[in-house]
Amino acid sequence: MVSIDDVARAAGVSTATVSRALSGRGHVSPVTRARVRAAAEVLGYVVSASASSLASGRARNIGVLLPYVDRWFFSTVLSGIAAELMRGGYDITLYSVTDDPDERRRVFETFVRRQRVDGVICVSIALEEEETRRLAELGLPLVALGGPHSGMTTLMVDDVAIGRLAAEHLLSLGHRRIAHIGARPEFDLDFHVPAQRRRGFEQALQDAGVPARADLFEPADFTVAGGHRAATRLLGAVGTGRLSEAGRLSGRSGTRGDAGSGAPTAILAASDEMAIGALLAARDLGLRVPEDVSILGVDGHELGEFFGLTTIDQGPRQQGERAASAMLGLLDPRRPAAGGDARADVTRRRRGTGTLAPAPLPFRLVERGSTGPAPR
Amino acid sequence: MVSIDDVARAAGVSTATVSRALSGRGHVSPVTRARVRAAAEVLGYVVSASASSLASGRARNIGVLLPYVDRWFFSTVLSGIAAELMRGGYDITLYSVTDDPDERRRVFETFVRRQRVDGVICVSIALEEEETRRLAELGLPLVALGGPHSGMTTLMVDDVAIGRLAAEHLLSLGHRRIAHIGARPEFDLDFHVPAQRRRGFEQALQDAGVPARADLFEPADFTVAGGHRAATRLLGAVGTGRLSEAGRLSGRSGTRGDAGSGAPTAILAASDEMAIGALLAARDLGLRVPEDVSILGVDGHELGEFFGLTTIDQGPRQQGERAASAMLGLLDPRRPAAGGDARADVTRRRRGTGTLAPAPLPFRLVERGSTGPAPR
DNA sequence: CTGAAAGCGCTAACAT
DNA sequence: ATGTTAGCGCTTTCAG
Numbered sequence: 118m119v120s121i122d123d124v125a126r127a128a129g130v131s132t133a134t135v136s137r138a139l140s141g142r143g144h145v146s147p148v149t150r151a152r153v154r155a156a157a158e159v160l161g162y163v164v165s166a167s168a169s170s171l172a173s174g175r176a177r178n179i180g181v182l183l184p185y186v187d188r189w190f191f192s193t194v195l196s197g198i199a200a201e202l203m204r205g206g207y208d209i210t211l212y213s214v215t216d217d218p219d220e221r222r223r224v225f226e227t228f229v230r231r232q233r234v235d236g237v238i239c240v241s242i243a244l245e246e247e248e249t250r251r252l253a254e255l256g257l258p259l260v261a262l263g264g265p266h267s268g269m270t271t272l273m274v275d276d277v278a279i280g281r282l283a284a285e286h287l288l289s290l291g292h293r294r295i296a297h298i299g300a301r302p303e304f305d306l307d308f309h310v311p312a313q314r315r316r317g318f319e320q321a322l323q324d325a326g327v328p329a330r331a332d333l334f335e336p337a338d339f340t341v342a343g344g345h346r347a348a349t350r351l352l353g354a355v356g357t358g359r360l361s362e363a364g365r366l367s368g369r370s371g372t373r374g375d376a377g378s379g380a381p382t383a384i385l386a387a388s389d390e391m392a393i394g395a396l397l398a399a400r401d402l403g404l405r406v407p408e409d410v411s412i413l414g415v416d417g418h419e420l421g422e423f424f425g426l427t428t429i430d431q432g433p434r435q436q437g438e439r440a441a442s443a444m445l446g447l448l449d450p451r452r453p454a455a456g457g458d459a460r461a462d463v464t465r466r467r468r469g470t471g472t473l474a475p476a477p478l479p480f481r482l483v484e485r486g487s488t489g490p491a492p493r
Numbered sequence: 494m495v496s497i498d499d500v501a502r503a504a505g506v507s508t509a510t511v512s513r514a515l516s517g518r519g520h521v522s523p524v525t526r527a528r529v530r531a532a533a534e535v536l537g538y539v540v541s542a543s544a545s546s547l548a549s550g551r552a553r554n555i556g557v558l559l560p561y562v563d564r565w566f567f568s569t570v571l572s573g574i575a576a577e578l579m580r581g582g583y584d585i586t587l588y589s590v591t592d593d594p595d596e597r598r599r600v601f602e603t604f605v606r607r608q609r610v611d612g613v614i615c616v617s618i619a620l621e622e623e624e625t626r627r628l629a630e631l632g633l634p635l636v637a638l639g640g641p642h643s644g645m646t647t648l649m650v651d652d653v654a655i656g657r658l659a660a661e662h663l664l665s666l667g668h669r670r671i672a673h674i675g676a677r678p679e680f681d682l683d684f685h686v687p688a689q690r691r692r693g694f695e696q697a698l699q700d701a702g703v704p705a706r707a708d709l710f711e712p713a714d715f716t717v718a719g720g721h722r723a724a725t726r727l728l729g730a731v732g733t734g735r736l737s738e739a740g741r742l743s744g745r746s747g748t749r750g751d752a753g754s755g756a757p758t759a760i761l762a763a764s765d766e767m768a769i770g771a772l773l774a775a776r777d778l779g780l781r782v783p784e785d786v787s788i789l790g791v792d793g794h795e796l797g798e799f800f801g802l803t804t805i806d807q808g809p810r811q812q813g814e815r816a817a818s819a820m821l822g823l824l825d826p827r828r829p830a831a832g833g834d835a836r837a838d839v840t841r842r843r844r845g846t847g848t849l850a851p852a853p854l855p856f857r858l859v860e861r862g863s864t865g866p867a868p869r
Numbered sequence: 870c871t872g873a874a875a876g877c878g879c880t881a882a883c884a885t
Numbered sequence: 886a887t888g889t890t891a892g893c894g895c896t897t898t899c900a901g
């Protein structure tokens with residue numbers, strides 16, 4: 118392995134100069150710099166991460182903690198983080214944090230404390246007090262996506278507002294009997310995202326003078342199959358959780374279009390995957406979407422486009438990019454706002470804590486045809 | 494940050510002893526070991542990755558190169574790798590290798606060479622000669638998932654055999670007019686996986702005396718939408734690429750069940766996502782699955798279960814685990830075979846190269862109802 | 870079995 | 886602008 122000494126010798130300068138020339142810290146004359154660069158190039162020199170890191174305390178590496186890497190939302194967020202961090206010249210070290218207490222302990226007590234990282238990004242992880250303390254002790258920049266969290270820069274989307282926007286969209290189309298597929302309690306982890314969406318949804322209904330009906334809420338598990346089962350139940354049949362050729366109903370019970378009772382004319386699912394299940398359930402029941410029933414999802418899942426699903430897109434990839442960008446900003450406060458300008462939403466810097474208080478993450482309604490006017 | 498000296502002082506021994514006691518290298522008396530461990534525990538000591546790595550040359554960190562993190566197959570493989578490596582006490586550093594030449598250069602010339610990693614796992618990456626050389630120069634254990642690759646332990650699934658198994662399954666059900674949705678040339682990258690599946694498929698047809706018909710091949714892009722379009726075309730209508738209520742055909746042209754012409758009675762899609770698109774297309778056309786048309790996918794995608802899709806599962810998560818396990822085996826040859834026994838398939842060790850020649854990765858037919866006997 | 874001490878390769882004062 | 890040099894925190898001979 119060619120070392121800094123080899124380069125120094127080849128360029129006829131000291132190792133300190135090589136270090137300065139290559140890292141850009143401290144002044145080096147243009148000619149010297151060029152000579153050093155050339156020598157390094159020729160020799161194929163690359164600084165040793167461990168040596169540099171040991172001497173400088175900087176690792177050019179960010180730890181990313183997330184609960185799953187193999188779920189759409191998280192892998193999409195991760196791709197955003199990775200792209201942005203790589204642009205900033207940082208490596209990323211992946212730690213998957215499940216809810217297995219032993220594994221978590223290992224991550225927080227050992228892995229993260231090996232001084233391998235310059236900062237930590239937590240994605241959708243509800244930290245216990247102890248864990249928060251451990252992270253804080255590191256004295257490193259911390260960014261969380263999804264919260265609330267105390268003591269760290271937290272990027273959050275306002276899920277109550279999402280629920281509200283969803284309800285308002287459906288209300289504006291004239292729907293009054295709007296069902297909601299939300300989370301079973303055991304899936305309402307991680308900051309109660311589903312519960313918040315539901316709250317916003319019900320608030321908006323109330324504001325519009327439409328009473329939320331308990332029988333129009335159906336809990337599910339955030340999968341396509343779960344959405345299918347829930348929607349089948351809501352739309353008046355018993356679901357199997359599987360796509361089936363059966364069940365083309367000829368008519369519907371209840372007086373469609375009414376205000377107070379009967380089957381729903383619209384369904385809001387708390388995730389796109391459940392919404393897709395609902396879409397398929399409606400079809401299995403012989404219902405037309407959106408003529409007979411409108412279906413609305415939340416997330417911005419890639420499959421939504423194929424299914425013509427109207428959704429509230431929260432842009433997970435962009436969320437990842439923003440989180441990474443916030444981290445880069447914390448690491449180097451003089452860093453200019455990035456291309457996508459992910460720091461535009463950083464409104465004020467809290468005194469002393471090195472923590473940023475960003476504006477909420479954006480989301481938007483994407484209309485694609487699965488929602489329409491309420492049946493007459 | 495508490496250092497090794499603090500522990501040494503607290504335990505009343507030298508730093509060398511602390512190092513030995515904690516790392517398990519070299520002999521330490523049980524009492525001393527216990528005392529050191531206790532001191533470390535109390536002080537909350539964790540070795541510094543950079544210092545340890547600089548001194549020992551070991552980083553306890555594996556670099557993972559993959560083309561995408563936000564696609565189902567790759568994120569699933571990654572989750573397998575991460576789980577297994579974490580079990581082995583290794584961190585993982587993620588490098589996404591696109592086909593942008595500049596980014597690739599950065600990864601192979603700089604990132605990977607910072608001596609941050611003890612080994613590199615390449616997932617589905619077709620390396621250029623130059624890149625292979627760069628990796629080999631590292632002198633580190635190298636494992637590839639998907640190949641062929643020269644000079645490194647390569648785990649491969651036999652895609653020709655997959656195509657063959659698929660065809661044989663359909664042939665055994667009496668199908669003779671079998672269509673294939675494969676890759677458009679621009680998607681046939683990375684070792685021509687789709688091309689190989691197609692080859693196996695056509696070989697098996699030939700072996701059965703069923704001539705492959707060029708008009709029953711349809712290229713697509715490995716998405717649900719693409720599969721839908723392709724299947725719509727194969728089944729005799731013009732697809733829109735979107736789920737539509739239209740097109741319930743009343744009858745079919747061609748004499749179903751015949752040997753030499755007419756619409757296909759079965760479709761093999763080269764990926765589950767395309768197969769799902771095909772499934773939906775068949776429904777849109779008013780065809781029953783599998784009574785009118787059988788549909789078979791390849792991969793083992795999580796959505797397959799919901800859609801009742803018969804598939805050839807290649808177990809991507811297990812592939813990741815095996816790759817990681819192979820890496821751990823290379824790093825520590827005395828390491829016992831892992832729980833899942835991912836080294837059972839390592840048949841022989843090539844002389845000198847530190848390279849293992851594993852058996853092909855397994856795959857299996859999972860019947861779920863989307864394939865059935867050919868219509869009479 | 871344990872300690873002393875020489876690095877590992879680089880960075881950052883401090884000098885010049 | 887550049888060189889000298891003292892570490893960064895650990896591992897690993899080499900002695901004992």
